Amino acid sequence: MSASADPVKVMKEQVGKAAADRVKSGSIVGLGTGSTTAYAIQYIGERLKSGDLKDIQGIPTSFQATVLAKEYGIPLTTLDEVDRIDVAIDGADEVDPNKNLIKGGGAAHTREKIVDSLAEEFIVVVDSSKMVDRLGSTFLLPVEVLPMAMTPVMKAIEKLGGQPQLRMGVKKAGPVISDQGNFIIDVKFDRIDNPAELEKTLNNIPGVLENGLFVGVTDVVLIGEIKENQPTVREI
Template sequence: MSDDAVTLMKQQVGKAAADRVQSGTIVGLGTGSTTAYAIQYIGERLQKGELKDIKGIPTSFQASVLAKKYGIPLTSLDEVDRIDVAIDGADEVDPQKQLIKGGGAAHTREKIVDSLAEQFIVVVDSSKLVDKLGLGFLLPVEVIPMAMTPVMRAIEGLGGEPTLRMGVKKAGPVVTDEGNLVIDVKFANGIENPADLEKTLNNIPGVLENGLFVDTADVILVGEVKDGQPSVREV
């Protein structure tokens, strides 16, 4: 599939999610390339007057910058008592709507915002749909820096192969918006029980959060290209 087709598909699925946002709502703004289009289209709907009285809660520095660029007023969890809808991407989606997120190292904030939302809409392209989580994409685990070595040992004890995520075009490891490190974990046979593993990992002292999103997704919007034409379907 050409880069142009992929871009078109991401735009279409981002627009489909943005079209579901209603006036007077608090919107969780996710992180990543597909969600970036949703943020852009929400901003365009505001400018056209199709939407009014929207407030966004960003899940990352990237989302915050984009929201400001497209004129979406921002608020915080201290200021609101609800989130009506959250729009976010995913790195893998299984048939039970369980997700792996964290390719952009923003999964801790994303999980807070996405799990608080009345409705969590996931926007992905068809390449993110998998039969089983963890076979293709490594599971991100956010760790407090001083605990990195003991946490990696504990993960090895669970049968995982942990690697510290290193920066691209940056010397040294990736540092999250919270100032922590990310360990990417490979499970040779994939993840058998996402719900159990999510809890087990989060119980390791020094782990802040991991990229398993269990029972949080309400709607999955999937972008596809058929005969060169982008389309969006709901799972």
């Protein structure tokens, strides 16, 4: 690693590459969203270009993933066209010891959950800062909501003990709009003792499309770490 290379960036590249290396020829691949997954998409494209990988089709989880896949020459398909997803690669904002996740920092968790849940194997790529003992410790829980239902949904979340806030745009006036045209409410819970129960309870509130709790979906977590200034990847 050159002295000028940012070790965090190099670590994200290594984790992305480790995930891309697991993709086999003939696979249908769920392409996740975020900075680490972006490297996985890049390396899948490079493996296709070199001929190391053949006959791959990607299913993107966001506009970001679509743009990257096109840039790196990965052919895309849709859920209407395929009867399976062999492997999905995606990031996470938090990962607990049971491999449950909070996702949605990029506001793409609804499409991510659809694709990642359908995959035969779901590989999560993160850096070690995303590992937590308990979900909700460091990251707010994103909830995608239909705009007309924003106020009643926020009131319902408050009754559950959450503190909801509407996610506002950066370099954009007004709220963040998801790829589906909805709002994102970020919720602070003091503690999430039962993620499976909370996931269902939130999704039962009328007007909620999907929340960022991913329970029992993850098969493999690849974690990038920096040890003695060198990037390493470990698996759980």
